[in-house]
Amino acid sequence: MHSKLTKAKVDTVGKPNATGEYEKKPLGEKSRESALLELRDFAGDEFLEDFKKWYTEEDWSWLMNELDRMKRVGK
Numbered sequence: 684m685h686s687k688l689t690k691a692k693v694d695t696v697g698k699p700n701a702t703g704e705y706e707k708k709p710l711g712e713k714s715r716e717s718a719l720l721e722l723r724d725f726a727g728d729e730f731l732e733d734f735k736k737w738y739t740e741e742d743w744s745w746l747m748n749e750l751d752r753m754k755r756v757g758k
Contacts, residue, residue: 710742718742719749726750 710718718738725731735743 707737707739709739715742715745719746722746722750723753726754 722731722734725734738746
């Protein structure tokens with residue numbers, strides 16, 4: 684009797700790598716929009732910066748700019 688092994692890609696975003704630091708992967712357009720929707724609830728909270736460790740510098744900058752823009756237009 685043979686068993687079939689399935690290989691699945693494991694997403695390692697947010698999991699510590701061998702050095703104990705978090706692996707950051709750039710977000711795609713849909714992922715950025717999803718992250719923006721999630722972070723929107725925390726806009727203005729003092730612990731918003733705690734989420735920065737999960738994102739690349741470019742993605743974090745985009746997210747913060749979008750949150751700021753949303754705040755200015757009242758969304």
